[in-house]
Amino acid sequence: ELKVEQNPLFLSMQEGKNYTIYCNYSTTSDRLYWYRQDPGKSLESLFVLLSNGAVKQEGRLMASLDTKARLSTLHITAAVHDLSATYFCALAEYQLIWGAGTKLIIKP
Amino acid sequence: DAGITQSPRHKVTETGTPVTLRCHQTENHRYMYWYRQDPGHGLRLIHYSYGVKDTDKGEVSDGYSVSRSKTEDFLLTLESATSSQTSVYFCAISGTSGTDTQYFGPGTRLTVL
Numbered sequence: 001e002l003k004v005e006q007n008p009l010f011l012s013m014q015e016g017k018n019y020t021i022y023c024n025y026s027t028t029s030d031r032l033y034w035y036r037q038d039p040g041k042s043l044e045s046l047f048v049l050l051s052n053g054a055v056k057q058e059g060r061l062m063a064s065l066d067t068k069a070r071l072s073t074l075h076i077t078a079a080v081h082d083l084s085a086t087y088f089c090a091l092a093e094y095q096l097i098w099g100a101g102t103k104l105i106i107k108p
Numbered sequence: 109d110a111g112i113t114q115s116p117r118h119k120v121t122e123t124g125t126p127v128t129l130r131c132h133q134t135e136n137h138r139y140m141y142w143y144r145q146d147p148g149h150g151l152r153l154i155h156y157s158y159g160v161k162d163t164d165k166g167e168v169s170d171g172y173s174v175s176r177s178k179t180e181d182f183l184l185t186l187e188s189a190t191s192s193q194t195s196v197y198f199c200a201i202s203g204t205s206g207t208d209t210q211y212f213g214p215g216t217r218l219t220v221l
Contacts, residue, residue, distance in 0.1 A: 031207060042198065043151075043212040088151070092207035100150040 002027055004091045006099035014107055016078050021102045023072040023089035031092035032072045034063050036085045037101070043088065079106045111135055112213035114199050120219045127186040129216050131199030133179075139202040140182040141210065142166075142174065144195040151198070157182055158206065189220045 003026040013019055023032070034046040047056040049065035049072060056063050060083060062075045072089055086103045090096040111134035121127050131140060142154040143166075153166030155174040163174050171193060173185045186193055197216045202208040 033209065042214050043200075045209050045211065048209055090210075095153070095156065095206040096210060098151045100148075 002091070002093060002097050004089060004097050004099040006087075006089055006102050008102060009100060010103045010105075012105045012107065013079055015080055018078065019076050021074040021076075021087055021089075021104070023074070023099055025070050025072075025091045025097075027070070027091065027093060028067065029091050029093055030065070030067045032065055033090040033092070033096065034072070034074055035088045035090065037088065038085050046087075076104075081106050081108050112199060112201055112211060114197075114213040114216050116216060117214065118217045120221065121189055122221050123190055124188050127189050127218065127220075129184045129197055129199075129218070131182045131184070131213055133182075133201050135201060135211075136179060137201040137203050137211075138179075139206055139208070139210075140176065141200040141202075142172070142182065142184045143198045143200065144168065144193075145198060145215075146195050154184065154197075156206070189218075191220050194218060194220045 005024045007022050030051050032049045035043045036046050037043045047063040052067040054065045060077045065072045084106045086101045088101045089099040113132045115130045139158055141156040143151045145151050152168045154168055154172050155163055155166055157163045157176040160176055175183045199213040200210040202210045
């Protein structure tokens with residue numbers, strides 16, 4: 001059975017701190033997506049990681065992919081309140097297989 | 109932003125009534141999807157389409173049907189709505205492959221009383 005597991009599912013942190021969200025998966029796919037969802041809003045594509053060792057960065061967010069470990073990470077550097085959202089990873093198989101999402105609250 | 113609209117954006121209906129949600133795209137993308145999002149369940153795929161008149165079931169298709177008679181429109185129908193179908197419904201589109209980046213519509217909040 002295909003599985004995509006995110007952890008933590010909920011994270012509350014202070015501004016200025018660093019943290020990492022983990023996305024583990026159970027197949028050998030080499031394409032993985034990260035999305036962001038603000039409360040009450042739709043989902044927005046953040047990153048697509050296309051191969052082993054891929055790293056993408058935008059602002060305070062950096063995503064990486066390790067296909068051998070079947071692991072992707074989303075690292076937040078010096079968090080700011082505006083990054084509060086729910087973050088989803090999605091694995092590309094014949095279609096996208098979604099993680100449950102990580103709700104991130106960043107307190108001023 | 110990808111041109112995707114959903115209608116209606118909000119709907120309240122009663123158990124047993126039929127409901128149709130519409131997704132319209134202006135991007136000429138081949139793939140279209142319907143998801144539902146519920147607390148504790150993340151995103152769950154209901155149905156998807158890979159071309160005009162070509163559709164397939166997702167993981168939670170029971171109680172739902174879809175139709176795609178034009179590239180730009182994908183309809184989701186609840187033949188007889190139940191309270192368990194109260195949810196937020198998202199339409200998404202992607203280009204040439206089922207594993208391409210998906211772009212999401214604004215969502216429809218459906219309440220079944």
